[in-house]
Amino acid sequence: EVQKHSVHTLVFRSLKRTHDMFVADNAKPIPLDEESHKVKMAVKLRTEYGSVLHMPTLKENLREKGGPNTGDPYGHKQYSGNQGQELEYLITGTHPYPPGPGVALTADTKVQRMPSESAAQSLAVALPASQSRLDANRTAAGVGDIYRHAGISERSQPPGMSVALVEAGGNKNSALMAKKAPTMPKPQWHPPWKLYRVISGHLGWVRCIAVEPGNQWFVTGSADRTIKIWDLASGKLKLSLTGHISTVRGVIVSARSPYLFSCGEDKQVKCWDLEYNKVIRHYHGHLSAVYGLDLHPTIDVLVTCSRDSTARIWDVRTKASVHTLSGHTNAVATVKCQAAEPQIITGSHDTTIRLWDLVAGKTRVTLTNHKKSVRAVVLHPRHYTFASGSPDNIKQWKFPDGNFIQNLSGHNAIINTLAVNSDGVLVSGADNGTMHLWDWRTGYNFQRVHAAVQPGSLDSESGIFACVFDQSESRLLTAEADKTIKVYKEDDTATEETHPVSWKPEIIKRKRF
Numbered sequence: 001e002v003q004k005h006s007v008h009t010l011v012f013r014s015l016k017r018t019h020d021m022f023v024a025d026n027a028k029p030i031p032l033d034e035e036s037h038k039v040k041m042a043v044k045l046r047t048e049y050g051s052v053l054h055m056p057t058l059k060e061n062l063r064e065k066g067g068p069n070t071g072d073p074y075g076h077k078q079y080s081g082n083q084g085q086e087l088e089y090l091i092t093g094t095h096p097y098p099p100g101p102g103v104a105l106t107a108d109t110k111v112q113r114m115p116s117e118s119a120a121q122s123l124a125v126a127l128p129a130s131q132s133r134l135d136a137n138r139t140a141a142g143v144g145d146i147y148r149h150a151g152i153s154e155r156s157q158p159p160g161m162s163v164a165l166v167e168a169g170g171n172k173n174s175a176l177m178a179k180k181a182p183t184m185p186k187p188q189w190h191p192p193w194k195l196y197r198v199i200s201g202h203l204g205w206v207r208c209i210a211v212e213p214g215n216q217w218f219v220t221g222s223a224d225r226t227i228k229i230w231d232l233a234s235g236k237l238k239l240s241l242t243g244h245i246s247t248v249r250g251v252i253v254s255a256r257s258p259y260l261f262s263c264g265e266d267k268q269v270k271c272w273d274l275e276y277n278k279v280i281r282h283y284h285g286h287l288s289a290v291y292g293l294d295l296h297p298t299i300d301v302l303v304t305c306s307r308d309s310t311a312r313i314w315d316v317r318t319k320a321s322v323h324t325l326s327g328h329t330n331a332v333a334t335v336k337c338q339a340a341e342p343q344i345i346t347g348s349h350d351t352t353i354r355l356w357d358l359v360a361g362k363t364r365v366t367l368t369n370h371k372k373s374v375r376a377v378v379l380h381p382r383h384y385t386f387a388s389g390s391p392d393n394i395k396q397w398k399f400p401d402g403n404f405i406q407n408l409s410g411h412n413a414i415i416n417t418l419a420v421n422s423d424g425v426l427v428s429g430a431d432n433g434t435m436h437l438w439d440w441r442t443g444y445n446f447q448r449v450h451a452a453v454q455p456g457s458l459d460s461e462s463g464i465f466a467c468v469f470d471q472s473e474s475r476l477l478t479a480e481a482d483k484t485i486k487v488y489k490e491d492d493t494a495t496e497e498t499h500p501v502s503w504k505p506e507i508i509k510r511k512r513f
Contacts, residue, residue, distance in 0.1 A: 185441075185442055186442075186501070187439035187441070187442040187444035187446065187501060188423075188424060188439055188441065188442075189496045189501055190423065190424075190425050190437070190439065190446055190447075190490075191490045191491050191492075191494040191499070192437075192446075192447050192490075192491050192494055192499055193437060193447065193449070193476060193488040193489065193490055193491065194488060194489065194490075194491050195449075195451050195486055195487070195488050196487060196488065196489050197235050197486070197487040198454060198484050198485075198486050198487075199230060199235045199484060199485040199486075199487065200454060200483060200484045200485075201228060201230075201237050202220065202222040202224055202226070202228065202483045202484075202485075203222070203224040203226075203483065204222045204223030204224035204225075204247070204483060205222060205223040205247075205463075205465060205480075205481045205483065206220050206221075206222050206223075206465065206466075206479035206480055206481075206483060206484065206485055207221055207222060207223060207247060207248060207249050207465045207466065207479060208220065208221040208248065208249060208250050208251050208465070208466050208479060209221075209251070209466045209467070209468050209477055209478075209479040209485065210251045210252050210253055210468060211232065211253075211468055211469075211470045211471055211477070212253040213253065213255040213471065214471075215232060215470055215471035215472060216231070216232060216233075217229055217230060217231055217232055217238060218230055218232050218468075218470070218477060219251050219253060219260060220251070220479055220485055221244075221247075221248030221249065221250065221251045221262055221264070222247070222248060222483075223247040223248075225242065225244045225245060225246060225247065225248065225264075226240050226241065226242055226244075226248070227240070227241040227242075227243075227244070227248055227251060227260070227262055227272075228240050228241075229241070230485070232470060232475075235487065239277065241260075241262075241272060241277060243270060243279050244262065244264040244266055244268060244270070245264075245266045245268075246264050246265040246266035246289075247264055247265045248262055248263075248264045249263055249264050249265060249289065249290060249291050249292065250262065250263040250264075250290065250291065250292045250293040250304075252293055252294060252295055254295055254316075255295075255297070256295075256300065257300075257316075258273065258274045258275055259271050259272065259273060259274065259280075259316075260272040260274055261293055261295065261302060262293075263290035263291075263292070263293045263304055264289070264290060265289035265290075266289075267286050267287070267288060267289060267290060267306075268282060268290070269282065269283035269284075269286070269290055269293065269302070269304050269314070270282060270283075271283070271302075271316070281316075281319050282319070283302065283304070283312075283314045283319055283321070284319075285312055285321045285324070286304065286306040286308055286310070286312065287306070287308040288306055288307035288308040288331075289306060289307040290304050290305070290306045290307075291305055291306060291307060291331065291332065291333050291334070292304070292305045292332075292333065292334050292335050293305070293335065294335050294336050294337045295316075295337060296337045296339070296343065296358075297337065297338065297339050298339045300315065300316040300317055301313055301314065301315065301316065301322070301337075301358075302314040302316050303335050303337055303344055304335065305332035305333070305334065305335040305346055306331070306332060307331040307332075308331075309326070309328045309329060309330060309331060309332060309348070309350075310324050310325060310326050310328070310332065311324075311325040311328075311332050311335050311344065311346050311356075312324050312325070313325065313344070313358065313361070322361070323358075323361030324361070325344070325346070325354075325356055325361060325363075327354060327363050327366070328346065328348040328350050328352065328354065329348075329350040330348055330349040330350035330373075331348065331349045332346050332347070332348045332349075333347055333348060333349055333373065333374065333375040333376075334346065334347040334374070334375060334376055334377045335347075335377075336377050336378070336379055336386070338379055340384070340399065340400070341357075341364075341399075341400050342355035342356055342357065342358075342364050342365070342399065342400055343356070343357075343358040344356040344358055345377055345379070345386060346377075347374030347375065347376065347377045347388055348373070348374060349373040349374075349375075350373075351368070351370045351371060351372055351373060351374060351390070352366050352367060352368050352370070352374070353366070353367040353370070353374055353377065353388050353397075353402070354366050354367070355367075355399075355400070355401075355402055364400075365401055365402045367388075367397065367402045367404075369395060369404060370388065370390040370392060370395065371390070371392045372390045372391045372392050373390060373391070373414075374388050374389070374390045375389060375390070375414070375415060375416050375417075376388065376389035376415055376416060376417050376418040376428075377389075377418065378418035378419060378420050378426070379420075380420055380440065381420070381421070381422050382422055383440075384398065384399045384400075385397060385398050385399065385405065386399065387408075387418055387420065387426060387440075388418075389411075389415035389416075389417070389418045389428055390415060391412075391413065391414050391415065393407045393408060393409045393410075393411075394407070394408040394409075394411065394415065394418070394426075394428055394438075395407055395408070396408065396440075396443070406443050407443070408426070408428075408438055408443045408445070410436065410445050411428050411430060411434070411436045411445075413430035413431055413432045413434055414430055414431035414432070415428050415429070415430050415431075416429055416430060416431055416463075416464060416465050416466070417429040417464060417465065417466045417467045418467075419467045419468050419469055419476070420440060420469075421469045421473040422473060423473065424439060424440035424441055425437055425438070425439070425440070426438040426439075426440045427467055427469075427476060429464030429465075429466070429467045429478055430463075430464060431463050431464075432462060432463065433450055433451070433453070433462025433463050433464060433480070433481070434448065434449070434450045434464075435448070435449040435450070435451075435464055435467070435478065436448050436449075437449070444501070446501065449488075450462070451480075451486055453480075453482040454482045454483070454484050457482040457483070461481045461482045461483075462480075462481065462482065463480060463481030463482075464478050464479070464480055464481075465479050465480065465481065466478070466479040467479070474489060474490065475487055475488065475489050476488040476489070
C-alpha cells in the first residue's frame with residue numbers, strides 16, 4: 001500500500017531535498033595548495049618574464065619601509081638592511097664585498113649599493129678573468145629571490161642572453177650583450193653535377209630505377225609495363241622483361257642472390273631469376289597497386305608498400321607474408337630497410353612517417369611533422385640518419401627514435417624521390433622536372449638543375465620519378481616523365497675557385513613543424 005502524506009509533509013520533504021542538493025556551494029574557492037602554487041608561479045615566470053629574468057634589476061622606485069611586507073600575497077622577501085636608502089642598480093658579476101681574496105677592504109670597496117666608478121672598475125680588474133666569466137651568469141638579488149621562490153636555481157637563465165661584465169673601464173651598470181644568434185656552418189664544397197647522357201627506349205614514363213651491386217648494369221621499370229636492363233658504361237639496352245600488366249612502380253636487385261624483384265600497379269610483386277630471365281615467384285596479398293619495395297640487407301626478407309595503406313614483409317624463399325604492417329591511413333608511397341633498428345621505415349600519403357619493429361610487426365615511432373604526403377625517404381649510407389621528402393619541405397631525422405634534425409627548405413614542388421651518397425650530396429627530384437642538390441650536413445642547396453625534355457615531348461612531361469647513385473657514387477641516374485633516363489656526373493674541371501660556394505652565414509631559421 002502507498003502511504004498517504006499530507007501536502008504539508010510532501011512540500012517540506014521537497015524543500016529538504018532541494019536544500020540538500022544546493023547546499024554545497026560549488027563556487028567557493030578551493031583551498032590553495034602550496035606545492036601547486038609554486039609550480040604555477042614557476043611556469044608563469046618562465047613564460048611571461050623568461051626573456052628578462054636574467055637582467056640586472058633596476059630598483060630606483062623600491063624603498064624599504066621596514067621588515068618583510070606582510071601584505072605581499074606571494075611572500076616575496078624584502079631587504080631590510082637598506083632602510084631610507086635608494087637602491088638604483090645591483091652590480092652583477094662580482095663577489096659580495098669585499099670582492100675576493102687579495103683585495104683590500106678600503107673606503108672605496110666597502111659594502112655599498114652604489115659604488116663609485118673607480119670602485120666598480122677596481123672590482124672588475126681585481127677578479128680573475130675565469131672567475132668574472134663564471135660570475136657573469138649570476139642574476140641580480142631581486143631576480144634570484146623570484147627564482148628561489150619559484151623553486152628554480154638562481155644561476156639558471158634563458159639560453160638566448162647573457163650578462164657580461166665590463167672588465168675594464170667599467171661603469172655603473174652591467175653591460176647587457178645578446179649572444180650571437182646561431183649561424184649555419186660553412187657547407188662542404190661539392191663539385192657541380194652535369195648531364196652527360198640521355199638514354200631513351202621506354203615507351204612510357206620511367207617510374208623506377210635500380211643499380212645492380214656489381215655496378216655493371218642498371219634496371220628500370222616503366223608505365224609501358226616493361227622492365228629494361230641497360231649497360232651502365234655504354235647506356236645500351238641489354239634486355240627487356242615483360243610480365244606486368246600495368247605500370248611497373250618499383251625494381252630492386254638482390255645483393256644476396258641472382259634475383260630481381262619488381263612490383264606494379266597490377267597489385268603484383270614478382271621475383272625474376274636473372275640466370276633464366278623468368279619469373280620464379282609471385283608474392284600475393286596486396287589489395288591495391290604496389291608503390292615500392294626494398295630488400296633487407298642481411299636477411300632474406302622483402303618489404304613492399306601499397307595503395308591499400310599497408311606494407312607487407314615477405315619471406316623471399318617461401319613467399320609467405322610474415323607481417324602486414326598496418327597503421328597508415330592512406331597509401332604508403334615509399335619503404336626502406338636497414339640492418340639496424342628500426343629496420344623498416346615507411347612514408348605515406350597520410351603525411352606521416354613510421355618506424356617499425358620488424359620482429360613484432362608493430363610501429364615503434366610515428367613522425368607527424370610533415371603537412372603533406374611523404375613520397376620519398378632515403379637513408380644516409382654512413383650516418384645513423386635519414387631524410388624524408390614532401391611538398392612542404394625535406395626533413396632530416398636521427399635514428400633510432402626519429403629525432404628531428406633540420407629542415408631543407410626551398411624545393412617548392414612535389415618531391416618524388418631522394419638519393420644521398422657518402423660524400424653528403426643529397427639529391428631531391430620533383431614532379432616538375434627540377435632537381436636540387438644539397439649539402440647533407442648543413443642543408444645548403446648548392447645546385448639546381450632543370451634538364452630539358454627530350455625532343456618531341458611536351459614541356460609538361462618534365463618530371464623526375466626516381467633517382468639513384470651508382471655503386472661508385474660517381475654517376476647519378478634519373479628516371480623521368482619524358483620516357484628517358486638521364487645520367488649525370490660530377491664536373492671534373494670545376495674547382496672551388498671557379499664555382500665558389502655563394503654562401504652567407506645566415507641566421508638559421510629551423511621550424512619544428
